[in-house]
Structures are given as C-alpha cells and as structure tokens.
Amino acid sequence: MDTAPPRAVSLPAACPCSTVRRADLHTPRDLAALTDRESDVLLLLGTGLGNLPIARHLGITERTVKKHVTSILGKLDLRSRLEAGLLANLQHDRLCPPRTPAETCGGTRAADRSQRPEAGSVARTR
Template sequence: MTVKVVVVDDHGAIRAGLRLILENAEGIEVVGEAGDGITAIRQVRALRPHVALMDVRMPGMDGITATRELVAEGQCDVLVLTTFDLDEYVYGALRAGAAGFLLKSVEAPRLIEAVKLVAAGEGVLAPQVTRKLITAFAQTRGESALSPTALHELTDRERDVLACLGTGLSNAQIATRLHIGETTVKTHVSRVLRKLNLRSRVQAAILAQENGLAHDERRGVGNRGAGPPDQQ
C-alpha cells in the first residue's frame, strides 16, 4: 500500500523539506500541502490521505484544533510534528486524538518509519515525550483513572490488549504475546477505543498506564494463554 500524506506547516521551506524526505521514501506519496489548520481540513477532506503530518503553531486554526476535527470526523490519522515539546502541546495533541507526536529534530529515517507506522494503525511518540508522559503518570496516578464500570465493559481479551498497549507494543507484538492473529488484534483495539470512548491507541496506552494495567501485563497477568485466532 502506498501511504498518502498531507503535509501541514505554515513555513513553505519546511513543507518543501518534508515533501522531499517523504517522496524519496518507498511507499509514501505526498498528495497535498497546507499552511494552516483550516486549509489542512479542506485538503484532507478532498484528498483522503492516510496520514496528516501536522504542525502545531500556525496562523488561524492551530494544529491541535485541526487534529481534533479531523479525528472526530474519522478523516485520517494525524502525526503531530513540532519544534516544541511543551506540555500543553504534547497533552493537547494526544487529547485531540493524534496517533503520534514527534519533534522536528527527528532524523529522516525515523520520520519515514513513523509515517508508515501511523498509517498501519500504530502509535508513535518521541523519546522526549515518552519521558514526559511517564513523569505525568507518576504525578497524577489515580486522579484520572477509568471508572470500574468502564473497565468492566471490556472482555478479558480486550483488557489483555489494553494492557499490551500500555507497554507500547505494536499490533504484531501484541499478536505474538497473546497468540492471536494481527487482524484480530486490530479488531480488539478498535473495540477497546469504542467502548472507552477514546480517539487513539496512544490515549488507550495512557489510560492503561494510569490504571496500572501495563504493570500487570509486564508481570504476565495480561497473557491468558492461547487458542486459535478465530477463538480469541
């Protein structure tokens, strides 16, 4: 599959640089560009890309607002790419439903990999951002935990998948860990997001961390054994 991307940044030189990097990568096609959030939404609606590579600070509508609208409409996945790792940007982007958050200092190979991962339904976070989130978990543990009722909405297998998301595993790694098919993993992830009213697997990972499920998964509590994929 060729991953179609819309590049969103208010600086033309940066858009040109990102286009050059992405179009030189196998399996990626830049189908459009935008210099602000409103134009980005218009471009995405018209061009139907798999991924919007989204800046945060732009004139008019900012990237976080645009991300929230695109995700709410189910238009595409959003990978936020910004110069700043400020808490308000990190948390704002993830609350808006961004599938990933990278800094513009990222190396070209990592950026290419991240675009492909997001298009495949994975989540991507810059190491600097991951450390911020871990610190935030330690400071706010229990303050925003899911209610028991919400967790009870999940089946045992969906809890297993949520726990794996909390440790940062990809779909392929979850499939291996739980001895189920990768397609089945994608189905479970979709159900977890729907039942918990979440917009992205990154949000699911945060909730898994906040509720201690990731810790349980590391100890092996999440792995309930295996059966054929069609029985999971």
C-alpha cells in the first residue's frame, strides 16, 4: 500500500478574459421598456444586419435606425450593438411575437441566418 502524500497539482493561471467586463446577457432585461419598433430593430441586429439593410427592411431611414440602436443600448444598459445582437439571440423567444405552431419564425434563429442578404449584396447609395 502506497502511503506517499498526494502531490500538489499546479493550477493553470486565470483566464486572461476573466478580468474583462462581460455582459450577463442571460439575465432578464426589461425588454418591455422597448417600443415595438425598437424590438424589431433589436431582432434584426441579432441577424447581423447593418443599419442600412435594417432601415430598408423596415421602411425607415438609416438615421432613424441609428437612433433606435442608441435608445436600445441605453434602455437595456448595453455597451455595443454586438451585445445587443447577442442579447437578441439569447432572448429571442421573449422578443419575437407569439406564433401559431404552423408559422415559422423569420427572426434570429440560426437556421434563418442563411437567408439573410450576403455582405455587400445591398448596393449602398449616397
């Protein structure tokens, strides 16, 4: 029978990203504070679309989309549109209007991303 004491195990250094502020996007946010249009913009941010394609999709100006994005970030205490897009994906079921079982969601589900316009396919006009 071996009676040697257990050897000390060296633990790896802490992950370098552990010191970076990470948004807790799983925490329920006050999504009810968003207007219907802000919710639409947030869902489209979750698909990875830029401001101009979102504007065209919703039939509003790009400047209005920018104002909605700013409002969304402020109301939900987010730092960037990336955090907003991640939140849209994680909280999709709370954002997307209820649907009947026969309807499919055209929102931010992973399967739906293949149907979004390819980058550069939308002609920019100035």
